[in-house]
Amino acid sequence: MPQSTATRVNDFTIKIATVNGTGSASANTLLMKSIFRSGIPVMGKNYFPSNIQGLPTWYEIRITRDGYVARSGQVDIMVAMNAETYARDVREVAAGGYLVYDSTWPRPALLKREDITALGVPLAQLCNESFNGVRTRILMKNICYVGVLAALLDLDLERIRELLAETYAKKPQLVESNMKAIQLGYDYARGAFACPLPLRVEKMANTAGHIMIDGNTAAALGCVFAGATVAAWYPITPSTSLMDAFKMFSDRMRVDPASGRKNFAFIQAEDELAAIGMVIGAMWNGARAFTATSGPGISLMNEFLGLAYYAEVPAVIFDIQRVGPSTGMPTRTQQGDLMECAYASHGDTRHVCLYPANAEECFYMAVQAFDLAERLQTPVMVLSDLDIGMNDWMCRDLKWDDNYRPDRGKVLGKAEVLELKKFYRFLDLDDDGIPYRTLPGVHPKAAYFTRGSGHTQYGAYTEDSAEYQVVLDRLLRKWATAKRLVPRAVIDATAGAATGIVSVGSCDGAIREAIDVLKRRGIGVDYMRVRSFPFSEDVERFLAAHELLFVVEQNRDAQLRSLLALETAVEKSKLRSLLHYSGLPISSAFIVEGVLAELEPRQLATAQGVKGGRSG
Amino acid sequence: MTFIAKPKVAHPSLPKNSLGLTRRDYEGALSTLCAGCGHDSITAAIVEASWALALEPQNVVKLSGIGCSSKTTAYFVSGGHGFNSVHGRMPSIAMGANAANRSLTYIGVSGDGDTLSIGLGQFCHAIRRNLNMLYIIENNGVYGLTKGQFSASADVGTRAKKGETNFQPPIDSVLLAMTLGASFVARSFSGDRRQLVPLIQAGLKHQGFALIDVLSPCVTFNDHEGSTKSYAYTREHYEPAVHADFVPLEREITADYKEGETLPVVMHDGSRIVLRKLDAAYDPTNRVTAAAVIQERMKAGEYLTGLLLVEEGAQREFHEINGTPNVPLNSLAFEALSPGARALEKVLARYR
Numbered sequence: 001m002p003q004s005t006a007t008r009v010n011d012f013t014i015k016i017a018t019v020n021g022t023g024s025a026s027a028n029t030l031l032m033k034s035i036f037r038s039g040i041p042v043m044g045k046n047y048f049p050s051n052i053q054g055l056p057t058w059y060e061i062r063i064t065r066d067g068y069v070a071r072s073g074q075v076d077i078m079v080a081m082n083a084e085t086y087a088r089d090v091r092e093v094a095a096g097g098y099l100v101y102d103s104t105w106p107r108p109a110l111l112k113r114e115d116i117t118a119l120g121v122p123l124a125q126l127c128n129e130s131f132n133g134v135r136t137r138i139l140m141k142n143i144c145y146v147g148v149l150a151a152l153l154d155l156d157l158e159r160i161r162e163l164l165a166e167t168y169a170k171k172p173q174l175v176e177s178n179m180k181a182i183q184l185g186y187d188y189a190r191g192a193f194a195c196p197l198p199l200r201v202e203k204m205a206n207t208a209g210h211i212m213i214d215g216n217t218a219a220a221l222g223c224v225f226a227g228a229t230v231a232a233w234y235p236i237t238p239s240t241s242l243m244d245a246f247k248m249f250s251d252r253m254r255v256d257p258a259s260g261r262k263n264f265a266f267i268q269a270e271d272e273l274a275a276i277g278m279v280i281g282a283m284w285n286g287a288r289a290f291t292a293t294s295g296p297g298i299s300l301m302n303e304f305l306g307l308a309y310y311a312e313v314p315a316v317i318f319d320i321q322r323v324g325p326s327t328g329m330p331t332r333t334q335q336g337d338l339m340e341c342a343y344a345s346h347g348d349t350r351h352v353c354l355y356p357a358n359a360e361e362c363f364y365m366a367v368q369a370f371d372l373a374e375r376l377q378t379p380v381m382v383l384s385d386l387d388i389g390m391n392d393w394m395c396r397d398l399k400w401d402d403n404y405r406p407d408r409g410k411v412l413g414k415a416e417v418l419e420l421k422k423f424y425r426f427l428d429l430d431d432d433g434i435p436y437r438t439l440p441g442v443h444p445k446a447a448y449f450t451r452g453s454g455h456t457q458y459g460a461y462t463e464d465s466a467e468y469q470v471v472l473d474r475l476l477r478k479w480a481t482a483k484r485l486v487p488r489a490v491i492d493a494t495a496g497a498a499t500g501i502v503s504v505g506s507c508d509g510a511i512r513e514a515i516d517v518l519k520r521r522g523i524g525v526d527y528m529r530v531r532s533f534p535f536s537e538d539v540e541r542f543l544a545a546h547e548l549l550f551v552v553e554q555n556r557d558a559q560l561r562s563l564l565a566l567e568t569a570v571e572k573s574k575l576r577s578l579l580h581y582s583g584l585p586i587s588s589a590f591i592v593e594g595v596l597a598e599l600e601p602r603q604l605a606t607a608q609g610v611k612g613g614r615s616g
Numbered sequence: 617m618t619f620i621a622k623p624k625v626a627h628p629s630l631p632k633n634s635l636g637l638t639r640r641d642y643e644g645a646l647s648t649l650c651a652g653c654g655h656d657s658i659t660a661a662i663v664e665a666s667w668a669l670a671l672e673p674q675n676v677v678k679l680s681g682i683g684c685s686s687k688t689t690a691y692f693v694s695g696g697h698g699f700n701s702v703h704g705r706m707p708s709i710a711m712g713a714n715a716a717n718r719s720l721t722y723i724g725v726s727g728d729g730d731t732l733s734i735g736l737g738q739f740c741h742a743i744r745r746n747l748n749m750l751y752i753i754e755n756n757g758v759y760g761l762t763k764g765q766f767s768a769s770a771d772v773g774t775r776a777k778k779g780e781t782n783f784q785p786p787i788d789s790v791l792l793a794m795t796l797g798a799s800f801v802a803r804s805f806s807g808d809r810r811q812l813v814p815l816i817q818a819g820l821k822h823q824g825f826a827l828i829d830v831l832s833p834c835v836t837f838n839d840h841e842g843s844t845k846s847y848a849y850t851r852e853h854y855e856p857a858v859h860a861d862f863v864p865l866e867r868e869i870t871a872d873y874k875e876g877e878t879l880p881v882v883m884h885d886g887s888r889i890v891l892r893k894l895d896a897a898y899d900p901t902n903r904v905t906a907a908a909v910i911q912e913r914m915k916a917g918e919y920l921t922g923l924l925l926v927e928e929g930a931q932r933e934f935h936e937i938n939g940t941p942n943v944p945l946n947s948l949a950f951e952a953l954s955p956g957a958r959a960l961e962k963v964l965a966r967y968r
Binding site for chain 1 (some may be wrong): 621643673674675677689690694695696698699700701702705707708709710711712713714716718719720737738741747794798799935938939940941945946947948950952953954955956957959960963964968
């Protein structure tokens with residue numbers, strides 16, 4: 001028998017291995033939400049296949065009293081429901097951990113680990129005896145393990161019932177059948193094992209003022225509240241749920257009650273080429289419009305992005321990054337589009353990018369993206385990723401300021417145009433690189449011709465070198481203005497250390513936890529999370545102020561590091577990359593190990609009186 | 617000098633439309649196409665039709681892709697906004713622009729390369745959505761700006777200027793549009809202004825997607841002996857099947873037409889087009905038989921022209937299907953669009 005585990009309350013990780021399409025998603029959400037409702041911070045990550053039914057899928061729930069939102073990198077309780085992945089699932093349990101498995105069919109050969117506790121529950125047998133119909137039995141088997149875990153972890157069954165009642169408000173009979181399955185598992189576990197386990201939950205009050213929401217839903221809400229009226233897209237994982245959410249919210253909140261008319265246009269395009277074209281056409285014509293896509297879609301949109309940059313048309317694009325290159329692994333996460341988005345399209349192009357770190361920021365950055373796009377008259381890309389977009393994140397309540405009014409940028413109305421002697425589209429009248437535009441339908445005097453071919457600052461076609469360069473150089477002045485308007489980096493320099501971590505997006509949670517771990521080991525590091533491209537001015541200062549900089553990101557080629565090297569004055573030799581590109585979200589353990597691997601030899605060398613070595 | 621503004625001097629005796637505007641007010645920059653290019657005649661026909669319909673110039677939106685044809689949006693209605701986008705992608709720009717503001721008049725000008733090769737997908741889907749616009753293809757069977765390659769509309773057996781013969785079957789925009797469910801499909805010839813101008817007027821008034829494929833010879837690369845898209849060949853082989861006269865709202869139909877031979881079609885705004893059958897075998901209101909006749913004539917090397925298919929009011933255009941309000945989306949007040957803090961609190965209840 002394994003050694004008895006020390007009691008660990010509200011600080012452990014459960015992983016559930018199931019088969020895709022067997023209803024496990026609702027079971028796992030139910031489990032996670034009931035922990036969240038008990039006031040305990042929780043993290044949920046879904047590792048699912050690019051498949052509708054039949055392939056293995058995993059769900060990881062981290063109960064985290066300290067509120068860490070990243071993976072811990074360790075599994076304490078494994079619920080192994082999938083025979084196909086059983087062997088590897090058993091291997092993954094940390095020493096001293098637990099394995100819950102379906103003991104309807106004995107699996108002695110697979111239970112060779114002596115350092116974990118195996119808890120067999122005849123889930124299939126229990127459900128076969130109590131439910132009819134093949135599909136129902138499969139679904140109920142997955143609900144049944146929620147009951148087992150409720151007993152093992154000491155979860156409140158009333159919380160579970162309350163959540164089921166909300167989910168199935170319109171189908172009360174489903175509440176009863178689900179509760180029946182849960183009770184079966186609960187009662188069996190209570191009878192067979194010493195419940196609760198040393199790993200268990202206890203009520204807290206740390207989730208008040210918080211919600212559990214995925215980044216795509218939050219971004220969609222941002223689009224609704226920002227007043228977006230035209231949404232055009234081509235379905236692609238993992239961005240589709242953003243558009244689904246926009247449609248769902250708009251159908252509820254954007255239909256005129258008197259006329260039944262929809263105050264939005266929702267267009268499923270024939271491909272991403274068309275989707276971005278529609279967004280550009282709509283924003284050119286004065287509507288707030290957006291599209292959502294992933295890496296392959298951005299590749300297709302490159303040509304149009306160049307047009308919008310050069311013809312100075314606003315556009316908002318959400319890139320929910322997934323694993324590349326090419327089709328890659330569509331249901332796994334990565335930050336692989338940093339370079340592509342920054343310089344998308346041929347010729348001298350550069351684009352404003354925003355990098356949200358979590359669901360909460362997706363909401364606010366969605367709004368900001370429209371303001372920046374219209375202010376700067378250029379495409380703005382919001383680079384989320386699958387981890388942010390499709391996993392539920394605990395975040396602070398989203399707030400809306402009713403005083404907010406959209407920044408529509410420099411758009412001249414009829415009266416203003418009539419006051420001008422003549423309207424010229426591309427003149428830099430305010431010395432900020434941003435010209436004035438007009439919308440179709442205003443007045444013949446306001447008309448101008450939009451083109452991707454060479455044009456003068458007066459809006460006319462040109463092939464004249466000097467006239468062409470005037471416009472191209474002015475676009476750089478606009479870029480300098482963008483630098484002042486984009487969100488600043490989030491800097492935590494409380495350690496006042498010589499070493500800093502620089503990162504982006506969804507690495508944030510893992511880094512914050514890693515910094516705490518390092519601190520406990522006596523190592524202080526500062527931290528800067530960039531939130532935009534171009535980099536805000538504070539980025540340069542942070543880079544200059546630190547001797548050693550770990551650049552943490554989730555791609556193979558150190559894309560953030562490349563951008564920093566290209567766009568700032570940072571000395572390249574100061575930058576150390578910590579690259580995580582397995583397709584799973586980065587864990588705090590990965591960062592701690594990476595930092596220690598670099599710093600410990602240095603400390604050793606210093607202690608031995610040798611000048612600090614470098615590992616390159 | 618690469619841009620030539622046209623001098624705007626109007627003679628006082630020039631006729632004025634109901635807005636008090638002359639034809640000069642519907643012109644644009646000076647064309648930089650080759651002298652004698654068919655496209656310039658189409659531009660002139662658009663100017664004539666816009667003037668005759670008394671369109672408010674600022675309410676005309678001109679859209680195009682890339683190619684000789686796509687340049688022409690700069691050559692008419694200078695008082696309207698223009699958007700010369702990327703190759704083959706004009707329909708998506710038109711879709712977005714139209715979604716944002718349904719109250720304007722959208723004219724797309726494209727070529728056979730822009731529409732039938734690189735832009736074939738977007739062309740088809742604009743038809744499927746029944747996007748409310750006039751889409752003109754200036755069809756010359758050849759890539760002009762890149763000096764004479766065959767386009768997808770080149771006929772089997774036609775010869776390139778450099779001597780090569782085309783053996784790939786053409787994609788015919790008219791047949792394609794009919795198959796895809798378009799409700800206004802016409803073909804014309806840049807050299808037949810009498811036929812073309814009323815077609816453009818009718819197309820502009822049509823509620824939904826209106827296609828006019830205009831045979832428009834390329835004088836530089838496709839006007840030689842052996843070409844099936846030369847002026848000489850087209851004049852000889854184009855055959856008007858249905859003539860359409862446009863009758864504006866304010867004018868009564870006069871007794872020019874003999875009963876039995878004409879068919880008045882009432883447009884969305886109450887104006888009418890009067891169809892006159894010139895080919896007894898052809899019925900422009902029957903999609904199935906119309907397509908069969910067009911294909912038969914095509915086998916014989918003839919292009920049927922005129923308003924080849926019209927189903928006015930039979931299909932809902934994009935906004936009617938989408939259920940958008942009659943006022944343009946881009947004119948809705950922010951208060952009508954952003955649900956506000958209290959609504960957000962309600963939404964969040966679901967995520968607790």
